Amino acid sequence: MTGEWLDIGWIDEIPLRGSRVVQVDGGDDIALFRTGDGQVFALRDRCPHQHGRLSQGIVHGATVTCPLHNWRIALASGEAQGEDRGCTPTVPVKLSGGRVLLCRASTLRAAA
Amino acid sequence: MKHDPIEPPAADAREHLIVIGNGMAGCRAVEELLARDPARYRVTIIGAEPLVNYNRIMLSPVLAGEKSFEDIVINDAGWYADNGITLLSGDPVAAIDRAARTVTTRSGLTLAYDRLLIATGSDPFVIPVPGHDLPGVVSFRDMRDVEAMLAAAARGGSAVVIGGGLLGLEAAHGLSLRGMRVTVLHLMPTLMERQLDEAAAWLLKSALEARGQTVLTGADTAAILGDGRVEAVRLKDGTEIAADLVVMAVGIRPAVALARAAGLDVGRGIRVDDHMVTSDPAVLAVGECVEHEGQVYGLVAPLWDMCRALADGLVGTPSGYRPAPTATKLKVAGLDVFSAGDFAVGDGAEDIVLRDASRGIYKRVVVRDDRVVGAVLYGDTADGNWYFDLLKRGESVAPFRDALIFGQAFAAESAPADPRAAVAALSDGAEICGCNGVSKGKVLACIDGGAHGLDAVRAGCKASASCGACTGTVEALLAWRLDGAVETGPKTLCRCTSFGHDDVRREIVAQGMRSIPEVMQRLHWSTPDGCASCRPALNYYLLCALPGDYVDDQQSRFVNERLHANIQKDGTYSVVPRMWGGITSPRELRAIADVVEKYDAPMVKVTGGQRLDIFGIRKEDLPAVWADLNAAGMVSGHAYGKALRTVKTCVGSEWCRFGTQDSTGLGVRIERATWGSWMPHKFKIAVSGCPRNCAEATIKDFGMVCVDSGYELHVGGNGGIKVRATDLLCKVATEREAIEMCAAFIQLYREEARYLERTAPWIERVGLAYVQSRLLPDADARAELAQRFWFSQQFTQDDPWAARAAGAEREHHAPMARFQPQEEMA
Numbered sequence: 001m002t003g004e005w006l007d008i009g010w011i012d013e014i015p016l017r018g019s020r021v022v023q024v025d026g027g028d029d030i031a032l033f034r035t036g037d038g039q040v041f042a043l044r045d046r047c048p049h050q051h052g053r054l055s056q057g058i059v060h061g062a063t064v065t066c067p068l069h070n071w072r073i074a075l076a077s078g079e080a081q082g083e084d085r086g087c088t089p090t091v092p093v094k095l096s097g098g099r100v101l102l103c104r105a106s107t108l109r110a111a112a
Numbered sequence: 113m114k115h116d117p118i119e120p121p122a123a124d125a126r127e128h129l130i131v132i133g134n135g136m137a138g139c140r141a142v143e144e145l146l147a148r149d150p151a152r153y154r155v156t157i158i159g160a161e162p163l164v165n166y167n168r169i170m171l172s173p174v175l176a177g178e179k180s181f182e183d184i185v186i187n188d189a190g191w192y193a194d195n196g197i198t199l200l201s202g203d204p205v206a207a208i209d210r211a212a213r214t215v216t217t218r219s220g221l222t223l224a225y226d227r228l229l230i231a232t233g234s235d236p237f238v239i240p241v242p243g244h245d246l247p248g249v250v251s252f253r254d255m256r257d258v259e260a261m262l263a264a265a266a267r268g269g270s271a272v273v274i275g276g277g278l279l280g281l282e283a284a285h286g287l288s289l290r291g292m293r294v295t296v297l298h299l300m301p302t303l304m305e306r307q308l309d310e311a312a313a314w315l316l317k318s319a320l321e322a323r324g325q326t327v328l329t330g331a332d333t334a335a336i337l338g339d340g341r342v343e344a345v346r347l348k349d350g351t352e353i354a355a356d357l358v359v360m361a362v363g364i365r366p367a368v369a370l371a372r373a374a375g376l377d378v379g380r381g382i383r384v385d386d387h388m389v390t391s392d393p394a395v396l397a398v399g400e401c402v403e404h405e406g407q408v409y410g411l412v413a414p415l416w417d418m419c420r421a422l423a424d425g426l427v428g429t430p431s432g433y434r435p436a437p438t439a440t441k442l443k444v445a446g447l448d449v450f451s452a453g454d455f456a457v458g459d460g461a462e463d464i465v466l467r468d469a470s471r472g473i474y475k476r477v478v479v480r481d482d483r484v485v486g487a488v489l490y491g492d493t494a495d496g497n498w499y500f501d502l503l504k505r506g507e508s509v510a511p512f513r514d515a516l517i518f519g520q521a522f523a524a525e526s527a528p529a530d531p532r533a534a535v536a537a538l539s540d541g542a543e544i545c546g547c548n549g550v551s552k553g554k555v556l557a558c559i560d561g562g563a564h565g566l567d568a569v570r571a572g573c574k575a576s577a578s579c580g581a582c583t584g585t586v587e588a589l590l591a592w593r594l595d596g597a598v599e600t601g602p603k604t605l606c607r608c609t610s611f612g613h614d615d616v617r618r619e620i621v622a623q624g625m626r627s628i629p630e631v632m633q634r635l636h637w638s639t640p641d642g643c644a645s646c647r648p649a650l651n652y653y654l655l656c657a658l659p660g661d662y663v664d665d666q667q668s669r670f671v672n673e674r675l676h677a678n679i680q681k682d683g684t685y686s687v688v689p690r691m692w693g694g695i696t697s698p699r700e701l702r703a704i705a706d707v708v709e710k711y712d713a714p715m716v717k718v719t720g721g722q723r724l725d726i727f728g729i730r731k732e733d734l735p736a737v738w739a740d741l742n743a744a745g746m747v748s749g750h751a752y753g754k755a756l757r758t759v760k761t762c763v764g765s766e767w768c769r770f771g772t773q774d775s776t777g778l779g780v781r782i783e784r785a786t787w788g789s790w791m792p793h794k795f796k797i798a799v800s801g802c803p804r805n806c807a808e809a810t811i812k813d814f815g816m817v818c819v820d821s822g823y824e825l826h827v828g829g830n831g832g833i834k835v836r837a838t839d840l841l842c843k844v845a846t847e848r849e850a851i852e853m854c855a856a857f858i859q860l861y862r863e864e865a866r867y868l869e870r871t872a873p874w875i876e877r878v879g880l881a882y883v884q885s886r887l888l889p890d891a892d893a894r895a896e897l898a899q900r901f902w903f904s905q906q907f908t909q910d911d912p913w914a915a916r917a918a919g920a921e922r923e924h925h926a927p928m929a930r931f932q933p934q935e936e937m938a
């Protein structure tokens with residue numbers, strides 16, 4: 001595979017208001033989220049609090065609630081919301097013709 | 113055969129502009145050109161359709177019988193004649209020769225051009241399923257398609273429309289008005305998902321269903337069936353739907369075949385620059401067939417901008433096309449739907465939602481940095497253009513932000529309204545609560561009578577107790593009358609609503625609500641799709657109210673309940689199989705030991721609930737682990753759920769020298785009867801064989817202590833954060849009575865406790881006397897409660913592990929993709 005973008009799959013493989021992960025050998029998983037209004041976001045699958053798997057949280061609006069201690073993380077920025085402080089790295093992602101494309105460089109960096 | 117190029121009349125030495133495509137963009141481009149310089153070019157338009165230029169958008173009203181073809185003609189034959197335009201209609205261009213600068217039509221005519229404009233629009237996309245080419249399968253693009261649909265509708269019968277976007281819904285509406293039974297199949301979970309959010313899509317679907325259409329979402333077409341003519345559509349899940357007509361409206365593709373064959377630069381569309389010039393300077397393109405900065409189009413507004421830029425370029429005063437946001441409206445009479453811009457909430461964006469259930473209205477405006485970036489309106493679209501205008505102008509809405517959602521009329525008022533002053537000005541007869549017909553005077557009387565909080569007002573005169581739309585007004589009345597000394601009532605369910613748990617439950621039952629989006633709409637949720645607190649609660653309330661009927665929303669469940677295992681701090685899972693009454697066997701123990709070894713589980717431990725817990729299982733391995741445990745006869749222990757957990761037992765009369773009854777056997781029977789049930793919180797049972805109480809029955813949600821003369825039944829115990837010993841509910845003589853009482857108690861708890869309230873705090877809140885009054889004096893009432901529990905149990909006693917092991921919801925477990933950077937880089 002070459003080019004700037006990695007083709008991950010069809011958008012509807014991610015459940016609405018749900019998440020799927022992309023595994024990167026030797027690194028953190030990347031969590032792909034699909035919101036109720038059909039947007040896609042990608043974050044490292046690590047909560048800034050104690051590394052909870054954000055992919056396993058509940059997605060509402062453009063936010064995910066971490067399954068471990070209920071921190072709310074903004075999907076677009078990776079920032080913790082409300083009183084909590086912390087940020088998880090985002091990965092550029094885009095949709096093209098229903099395909100989900102992840103930024104290649106950032107994805108590979110996740111393994112570094 | 114190829115003719116020689118037709119020579120221009122000798123007298124006309126002007127440059128010859130040939131336009132391919134007699135559609136909306138092609139003709140508009142010519143109109144723009146004529147408006148700038150009518151004499152500059154000699155114009156020939158070649159069109160595939162045997163018609164003059166008409167308004168394609170209006171094909172929907174033609175289908176619906178609201179307009180005739182004559183009504184939708186944009187330019188009639190006179191226009192071509194008056195402007196000296198040659199129209200060759202019904203003869204599509206078959207080839208372009210860029211070297212010779214000629215085009216050749218299907219009939220063999222060859223014409224020479226100086227400038228060529230390609231405006232071929234789009235082709236409808238036809239899903240290549242078996243049977244897509246049967247007679248009776250049509251698309252919805254031009255007048256011929258409409259004629260085919262009208263002919264089919266005249267014969268009556270059933271129509272299936274594949275595609276629940278703008279086009280599909282307009283086709284379905286027209287066919288339904290023409291008397292056909294219409295089913296809409298939509299692949300995505302919600303209608304018009306590119307334009308609408310879930311809430312608006314749900315309203316739309318309900319409205320279409322109320323008009324008699326059948327709408328199937330998540331419907332994937334497998335084949336179109338028929339012998340010589342379409343007869344039915346089959347879905348991937350095997351469902352077959354009878355059809356005399358199938359309309360495919362699943363999307364469009366830019367019509368680029370000609371351009372590609374001519375060697376022009378083509379991506380998804382014909383690539384053009386800001387002046388609509390293709391990779392060949394003598395060839396221009398405009399409309400849906402083009403790709404500009406990677407973008408292709410499917411609505412007319414941007415095409416008009418393109419036509420202006422194109423004409424400016426053609427007359428030597430280039431301006432350049434710049435993409436602008438677009439807005440969509442559904443052209444279905446009586447259904448007002450509007451959407452514009454970006455309504456997905458991203459970084460720093462904020463949602464403002466207004467719902468008015470009694471009038472069927474949903475409005476959502478998305479604001480980022482005090483600027484409108486998107487809007488979705490349903491039911492009342494009067495302010496659509498105003499929002500769209502604010503969006504395009506990108507002006508700050510800060511001065512009237514609080515009133516923005518109420519529309520232009522409100523927001524435009526210069527002074528920001530003081531809500532207290534506003535309610536003070538109302539007359540006593542003014543209606544405050546439309547649902548319950550409560551006037552301002554009645555609300556004030558209620559407040560003066562001692563109702564000093566929202567809840568008290570709701571209880572006293574019912575104002576704002578049904579849909580909640582007038583909550584703000586009631587609060588303003590309270591604040592004004594009591595000069596701010598308002599009592600705050602019990603907590604609302606969460607910050608998405610002004611209602612508490614009990615109100616929500618009551619209204620779900622009273623109004624017969626059936627889905628989460630419906631509850632959110634009818635009860636005026638202030639967020640588009642709730643939050644991590646209210647979604648699981650609503651999911652539970654609905655499934656409790658509609659046993660066997662409600663389809664569980666997996667995405668509204670906490671991860672443990674979604675994955676049927678307990679998430680651990682490192683992201684792995686623990687797995688606890690059910691051990692009925694704490695009893696196990698060599699076969700079960702062997703299966704557990706095998707799983708521990710096979711999946712390298714780092715730990716297996718005996719739990720406080722008398723079972724074995726296997727730790728450190730990877731999400732991907734869960735289905736395989738479950739398959740192995742299932743094979744030994746074990747099912748999910750629901751150690752993860754707001755559900756029945758364990759039934760702890762002691763050895764009882766079978767072995768123990770003090771045992772009075774078969775506590776082990778009873779525990780097993782109780783667990784077999786109650787497992788699988790979803791509850792407001794976790795629910796634990798224990799059965800002890802004598803008052804020594806080795807199973808710790810007096811700190812369980814339901815505890816049974818066997819005595820010589822029968823069974824003492826205890827409720828509301830908790831061993832957790834705050835220890836609470838049980839209250840004695842009653843004593844019964846037989847095992848049968850004990851089991852019935854247990855079922856009745858569980859059902860009362862299921863129906864009346866708030867989500868995440870265990871039995872201990874619930875009983876402290878409502879009182880033991882209340883619980884006894886519901887369960888003891890009236891045997892029929894008790895039997896009914898128990899009956900409702902048994903009824904709902906028949907739908908839940910399916911092992912969720914078995915379903916997953918067999919492949920259900922595989923996507924919860926498998927990664928979507930995997931990358932191996934080393935290989936990648938090598």
Ligand code: SRM
Nearest residue numbers: 678686718719720721722723725751830831832833834870
């Ligand atoms: C595994 C187990 C501990 C053990 O190894 O013994 C356990 C483990 C957990 N308990 Fe427990 N509880 C376990 C028996 C108990 C018991 C004893 C019992 O059931 O007899 C209690 C006290 C009795 C009671 O519930 O009244 C108990 C009271 C709690 C509480 C406090 C509940 C309360 O109402 O105050 C929590 C927290 C909660 O539910 O919010 C909790 C929560 C948890 C969670 C689910 C914490 C979490 O949210 O992740 C732990 C999950 C670990 C895992 O991955 O399996 N666990 N927990 C026991 C599983 C029993 C089983 O076979 O299913």
Ligand SMILES: Cc1cc2nc3c(=O)[nH]c(=O)nc-3n(C[C@H](O)[C@H](O)[C@H](O)COP(=O)(O)OP(=O)(O)OC[C@H]3O[C@@H](n4cnc5c(N)ncnc54)[C@H](O)[C@@H]3O)c2cc1C
Nearest residue numbers: 133135136137159160168169204205232233399400411412
């Ligand atoms: C039923 C319906 C409802 C719609 N409703 C709306 C709406 O509400 N709002 C909105 O903004 N948009 C709507 N649209 C979309 C809108 O009609 C299109 O965006 C617009 O018509 C595109 O203009 P165009 O000139 O690019 O293509 P067209 O209007 O399709 O014109 C292209 C023309 O080129 C002809 N052609 C193709 N190939 C050749 C060839 N080789 N030689 C000669 N001629 C050729 C075609 O026959 C066609 O007549 C609707 C479309 C349909 C079908």
Ligand code: SF4
Nearest residue numbers: 678680719720832833
């Ligand atoms: S007592 Fe606390 S640490 Fe131990 S299992 Fe229960 S929740 Fe976890």
Ligand code: FES
Nearest residue numbers: 047049050052066
């Ligand atoms: S790890 Fe996410 S909230 Fe604690």
